[in-house]
Amino acid sequence: MGRGELNARMLEAGRRLVAALVDSGVPRVRDLHRGFSYEIRSGLDHTSRAGQQSTAEINRAGSAQGDRAAVRPGTGAHVQEPARGSDSTAGTRSTNTFSEDRTHADGRDRFEISSDEARELYERVRDREPDFAGTGNSVIRVETSAGPAVVRFETGRSIETFVKHWLPEATAIRYGNECGVRTPRLLYAGTDPATGKDFMVMQYVPGQTRGNEDPELMNWLPDLLGQVKSIAARPLPAELAMDIPTWQRQMIQHADNAYHNLTPEHRARLDQLGLGPLSDYLRPDLSRAGEPTFFGHNDLYMGNLQFDPQGKPWILDWSCAGPSDPLYDAEFFLDRTLPPDHENLGPATDMWLDRLPLANPDVDAKAVIRTYRDLHDWREMAMVAAKVPRTIAEDPSKLDHWTFFYNLRLSRHSAPWPNLSRDEVTDMLRGWE
Numbered sequence: 001m002g003r004g005e006l007n008a009r010m011l012e013a014g015r016r017l018v019a020a021l022v023d024s025g026v027p028r029v030r031d032l033h034r035g036f037s038y039e040i041r042s043g044l045d046h047t048s049r050a051g052q053q054s055t056a057e058i059n060r061a062g063s064a065q066g067d068r069a070a071v072r073p074g075t076g077a078h079v080q081e082p083a084r085g086s087d088s089t090a091g092t093r094s095t096n097t098f099s100e101d102r103t104h105a106d107g108r109d110r111f112e113i114s115s116d117e118a119r120e121l122y123e124r125v126r127d128r129e130p131d132f133a134g135t136g137n138s139v140i141r142v143e144t145s146a147g148p149a150v151v152r153f154e155t156g157r158s159i160e161t162f163v164k165h166w167l168p169e170a171t172a173i174r175y176g177n178e179c180g181v182r183t184p185r186l187l188y189a190g191t192d193p194a195t196g197k198d199f200m201v202m203q204y205v206p207g208q209t210r211g212n213e214d215p216e217l218m219n220w221l222p223d224l225l226g227q228v229k230s231i232a233a234r235p236l237p238a239e240l241a242m243d244i245p246t247w248q249r250q251m252i253q254h255a256d257n258a259y260h261n262l263t264p265e266h267r268a269r270l271d272q273l274g275l276g277p278l279s280d281y282l283r284p285d286l287s288r289a290g291e292p293t294f295f296g297h298n299d300l301y302m303g304n305l306q307f308d309p310q311g312k313p314w315i316l317d318w319s320c321a322g323p324s325d326p327l328y329d330a331e332f333f334l335d336r337t338l339p340p341d342h343e344n345l346g347p348a349t350d351m352w353l354d355r356l357p358l359a360n361p362d363v364d365a366k367a368v369i370r371t372y373r374d375l376h377d378w379r380e381m382a383m384v385a386a387k388v389p390r391t392i393a394e395d396p397s398k399l400d401h402w403t404f405f406y407n408l409r410l411s412r413h414s415a416p417w418p419n420l421s422r423d424e425v426t427d428m429l430r431g432w433e
Contacts, residue, residue, distance in 0.1 A: 296324025
């Protein structure tokens, strides 16, 4: 018997032993140790497979983007060329349905709970008020056979965030889990065939969210950066690998396509503001050609962190995860967490750059961070225009809030950005309907 076959048999025997020990116990013991059994099985499986499942899933997701992988001459690096025409997300949604079998061809569990249990949970909570709410989705706590969990599903109201989604979120979560990142286990992912809405059942993580300007930021930021570094250490499959300018081009193209497909009311407000498509203000940085992207979260901020009872940060909401520039998450997190004059902004930025160095040390990191701040300024101004009139109608005092919001972002840009005074912004917002 060869060494490989012997190892495989030993691993299989280990899995069966764990299952037998748990399944033969009394019900209370079985329930208490279900999670422990899962961790052992996962460890054995990881030893034998070394992440093959997540890589294969990302390969398939990358192929479904409709983009063509090419090789940049002289570098040998895979570069993703954008698809011509409209930016399509076809093929990036989960294909798991209620009727899908929960096991792989080799008998391994695909999910921790069955499709029947997932259907019952989803149908029970889909009309309830959410315990937690995100952008375009609801999150409701439930109890499952695998322990405390949450059901997360799309709401009926579509919100344009102008952010490209690279692959199914369930695939990104699995990838994060296998990188050793502190993120909830995925218990089930599927699509309601009656509504077409995607939903997931995930491990519930007890703890709390924290607001911006958290006084403990500098104490837990090293932990978060360690997780970000672990994600970046996993290489992207060829189908999603590209250099920085190609990634930037696809991000800009997606935002432009979303801009041109806005409702007439939404577009009319941006026309009054004088805000055109993102490509009017940003171009890919061709000086970084050949510099590779890495796997990143792409939506990292305080609202997507959960702090457990020990104060450890967990990373949530992987819907935007995929190829990334190491400086993109840095700018997004720091700009949304600390105001420009905060005493910790400089030290936090330096810590980020020291712990996550660029592949090209000649890049002006702080200049790139400012460029991504421009991108997020554009995106935030374009996105919130959909809800500003409604919030002002509900509470007229919100007019001052939105005037400050737009004036702050416009005041830190010059031509070709819109040039409006504070009073002009106020008058414009009063006229939005």
